[in-house]
Amino acid sequence: MTLLPIHMAIAxxxxxxxxxxxxxxxxxxxxxxxxxxxxxxxxxxxxAMIAVFTAAFLLSRxxxxxxxxxxxxxxxxxYLSMIPTRRADRRVLFFxxxxxxxxxxxxxxxxxxxxxxxxxxxxxxxxxxxxxLSQQTEGFLKAVGTLNWGLMLCVFSxxxxxxxxxxxxxxxxxxxxxxxxxxxxxxxxVFLTQFNDVAQYTWGKLFGKTKIVPQVSxxxxxxxxxxxxxxxxxxxxxxxxxxxxFDALHAGLAGAMIAGAGFIGDVTVSxxxxxxxxxxxxxxxxxxxxxxxRIDSLTFTxxxxxxxxxxxxx
Amino acid sequence: xxxxxxxxxxxxVRIVVTFVLGLNVxxxxxxxTSGPAILVANHNSHLDxxxxxxxxxxxxxxxxxxxxxxxxxxxxxxxxxxxxNILRIIPIERNRGARRADPLAxxxxxxxxxxxxxxxxxxxxxxxEEMTALKKxxxxxxxxxxxxxxxxxxxxxxxxxxxxxxxLLVPFFCDIFVGKPISWPGARDTFMATLTARFAALSTxxxxxxxx
Numbered sequence: 209m210t211l212l213p214i215h216m217a218i219a220x221x222x223x224x225x226x227x228x229x230x231x232x233x234x235x236x237x238x239x240x241x242x243x244x245x246x247x248x249x250x251x252x253x254x255x256a257m258i259a260v261f262t263a264a265f266l267l268s269r270x271x272x273x274x275x276x277x278x279x280x281x282x283x284x285x286x287y288l289s290m291i292p293t294r295r296a297d298r299r300v301l302f303f304x305x306x307x308x309x310x311x312x313x314x315x316x317x318x319x320x321x322x323x324x325x326x327x328x329x330x331x332x333x334x335x336x337x338x339x340x341l342s343q344q345t346e347g348f349l350k351a352v353g354t355l356n357w358g359l360m361l362c363v364f365s366x367x368x369x370x371x372x373x374x375x376x377x378x379x380x381x382x383x384x385x386x387x388x389x390x391x392x393x394x395x396x397x398v399f400l401t402q403f404n405d406v407a408q409y410t411w412g413k414l415f416g417k418t419k420i421v422p423q424v425s426x427x428x429x430x431x432x433x434x435x436x437x438x439x440x441x442x443x444x445x446x447x448x449x450x451x452x453x454f455d456a457l458h459a460g461l462a463g464a465m466i467a468g469a470g471f472i473g474d475v476t477v478s479x480x481x482x483x484x485x486x487x488x489x490x491x492x493x494x495x496x497x498x499x500x501x502r503i504d505s506l507t508f509t510x511x512x513x514x515x516x517x518x519x520x521x522x
Numbered sequence: 523x524x525x526x527x528x529x530x531x532x533x534x535v536r537i538v539v540t541f542v543l544g545l546n547v548x549x550x551x552x553x554x555t556s557g558p559a560i561l562v563a564n565h566n567s568h569l570d571x572x573x574x575x576x577x578x579x580x581x582x583x584x585x586x587x588x589x590x591x592x593x594x595x596x597x598x599x600x601x602x603x604x605x606x607n608i609l610r611i612i613p614i615e616r617n618r619g620a621r622r623a624d625p626l627a628x629x630x631x632x633x634x635x636x637x638x639x640x641x642x643x644x645x646x647x648x649x650x651e652e653m654t655a656l657k658k659x660x661x662x663x664x665x666x667x668x669x670x671x672x673x674x675x676x677x678x679x680x681x682x683x684x685x686x687x688x689x690l691l692v693p694f695f696c697d698i699f700v701g702k703p704i705s706w707p708g709a710r711d712t713f714m715a716t717l718t719a720r721f722a723a724l725s726t727x728x729x730x731x732x733x734x
Contacts, residue, residue, distance in 0.1 A: 281693075285544065289679065289695040292732040295650070298685075298692050305693060485729060490695060491546045 213450045214392050218262055220447075221399060225258055249495030257493070257502070261398070265391060269373050270316060272391075276370035277312040282499045283362040284308065286490040291354050296342040300351075303338055304359055307331050311367050318374045327364040332356055362500070365507040368514040369394060375514075377453055377521045392451030393517055396444075400466045401509045404440040408471065411435025425478040428471070437467035453521055462516060466509045473508030477501070524607045525584075531608050532575060532583055539576045542691065543569070543683060547698040548727070552673060553577060557585045557636040559703075560672045562660060564721065565642035566650050566681030569691075571609065573680060574640045577698065587632050588640040591616045614659075616645070626663050633667050643717075650681030651733060653725065656718060661710035668706035674717060675700050676724035682733050699724040 232251045236244045264272040288301060307327060314323035336352045373390040412432025420428045444463025448454040454462060477500055481489065490498025539545065554561075563574055571588045578586065592613035595605040605611045612628045624630075629639060641663075643656040664672055679696035701720045707713050 282544070285693050285695060288693075290731055293682075295682075295685070295734055298688065298690060301692050302690055484731070492544070 214265075214395060217392070217395055217399075217447065217451050218265065221258060222262075225254060228254070246495050251495075253493045253495050265395070269391075272373055272394075273312055273316050273370050276315075276366060277308055279499065279503065280312070280363045280366045281305070281308050282492065283366065283503060284358060286492070286498045286500050287358040287362055290484055290486060290489055291358070292350075294344065294347055294351050296344040297339060297351055297355075299342075300335055300339045300355065304331070304335060304355055307359060308363050311363055312370065315367055315370045315374060320371070323367070323371060327359055331359060335359075361507050365511050366503065369397060369506065369510040372397065372514060372517070375518060375522060377517070389453065393513075396447065396452050396462075397466065397509060397513045398506065399447075400440055400444055400463060401470050401505050403443065404436050404467045404470045405474065405505055407439040408432045408436030408467075411439070421475055424482060425475050428475060433467075433471055436471075437464060440464075440467040458520060462513060465512060465516060469508040469512045470505035473505040476508070477504035528608050528610070529580070529583065532580065535572045536576050536580075539569075539573055542693050543573075543679075544693075544695045545573065545576075545698055546695060547577065547700065549700045550577070552700045552702060554638060554671065554673060554703075556582075557638045558633040558667070558670045560633070560639045560641060560660075560663065560667075560670055561675055562641050562643055562672055562717065563675040563677055564653050564725075565644045565647050566652075566677070567647060567684045567686070569680040569684050570642065570647075570677060571640065573677060573696065573698070574675065575609075577675075578638070582638065585637045586610070586640060587612050587637050589614055589629060589642075591645075612639070626659065626666070629663055630666055633670055639663075647681075647686040650685035651678065651730075653721065656714065656721075658710065658714060660717070661713045664704075664706055664713055665710060671703035671705065672717070673701065673703045674720045674724060676721055676727075678725070678728075678730055697728060697730075699727055 229251050232244070232247055236248065260275065264275040284305065288304075293301065311323070311326055314320075314326060335355055336348075339348065339352055339355075372394040375390050375393065377389045377393065408428075409432065412427060412429045412435075415431040415435065416427070416429035418430040419426065420430055420433060441460050441463035444466070445456050445459045448456070448459030448462075452459065452462075477489070481487065488497030489500035492499050493502055496502050561574060563570060571590070575583070575586050575588070588609055588611045590605065590609075590611040590613060592615050595609075595611055596602040596613055605613070612632060614629075615625055632639060641660055643660045644654050645657045646654075648654050660672070664670070676699040677696060678699075679694045682692070682694045683696065684691050701724050704713070704716055704720065707716060
């Protein structure tokens with residue numbers, strides 16, 4: 209196996225994780241009185257998540273696509289378990305679940321046209337049709353609306369991250385074959401989205417004063433948002449030459465876009481949780497909550513970053 | 523041979539329960555690590571027995587005995603074989619006419635042998651995600667075995683995934699709430715009141731998404 213820049217990027221992520229873990233460890237040592245259990249759980253979960261992601265990356269493209277399909281499935285299941293549903297719609301929910309393997313099949317088959325329309329056109333029209341067959345009109349609009357929205361968020365949006373793997377990118381700085389460059393783009397997107405979450409949280413913790421949308425998410429502040437955006441943009445410019453074909457300007461734009469869209473995705477899921485009266489979307493990832501709590505930002509950054517790249521580099 | 527088949531079946535069940543459903547178990551540490559014990563759960567779905575049997579480690583599988591209605595689970599020959607050899611149920615006669623001297627004799631014996639009983643005192647799955655009054659058989663069982671802990675377990679979501687009368691499994695995350703063991707209070711009425719109150723408390727621990 210030849211060592212590609214992308215392998216160095218992955219090694220860099222592990223280095224960052226080790227540094228973060230050491231900081232958390234030092235913190236628990238220095239302040240034994242305060243409760244750091246959530247922070248420790250969070251860090252431990254990061255190890256597990258990054259391990260799965262790295263394994264998927266190094267093993268094969270197909271395996272990576274399957275992992276993303278699984279993430280979509282878990283997120284969608286969490287969403288459907290959280291929202292009010294109707295007993296009469298059991299069959300409709302079943303068909304909605306079936307959309308997941310089909311959507312990821314289009315990714316694996318590199319069929320962009322079908323990938324782009326299957327959920328927003330065919331499932332969008334098919335699900336209400338199946339739903340009306342039960343002839344239960346009470347709550348129909350709410351049921352079909354929430355179902356389609358969940359499918360768009362958990363499956364359609366997230367599948368864009370997976371499609372980066374098969375995107376035939378050309379242009380300056382393209383690394384090796386298309387697979388390698390696709391993997392680089394995916395790494396760039398996922399890493400910066402997750403890094404931005406942590407950066408906004410950290411800046412907010414240190415300097416946060418001015419609240420942005422206190423009724424939705426009281427902990428989100430302008431200081432956190434802008435500080436996070438600045439850090440993410442700088443980091444994007446620094447790592448772009450390693451894993452993407454972007455020049456400095458495009459890398460900066462992509463970084464800023466990921467920071468902005470990530471923030472909006474985060475508060476959107478917060479608004480949903482507040483509406484439903486739940487604190488976390490689930491309990492799958494210790495210290496983080498549910499899987500939706502972890503990929504909320506990605507649901508917004510994935511399709512936007514995908515089209516940014518597709519427009520400029522294919 | 524049947525032991526190997528049983529193990530294989532429950533490994534498959536665990537895969538389905540973990541990946542297709544997904545359990546969020548509260549206070550797993552209250553589950554018994556050895557028999558004799560009685561697990562008491564609400565009943566909404568055929569998945570209930572499978573999930574209850576998946577809550578304990580595989581090495582305890584040989585000590586798990588679901589108590590189930592003879593008229594339903596022994597209906598056909600194939601089903602009777604499956605129920606007795608794979609699920610290893612203790613069949614109970616539901617209608618009085620067919621009953622022997624003590625309908626719970628087999629349960630007492632199982633507890634004497636250090637086995638863990640799984641009981642659904644509602645008697646029937648009923649309407650999904652709704653609890654009905656508990657039948658009193660469990661109180662007789664507890665009275666005869668006063669030193670055996672009775673552990674209430676409330677499940678939510680399994681009736682949504684596979685309600686009575688349906689064959690289509692729709693994935694949902696399921697919540698499991700394990701309650702503190704109940705020791706024999708000295709009287710059947712007090713026992714039933716305690717058990718009912720325990721279930722009422724467990725079932726209101728979380729606000730569940732409406733489903734109707």
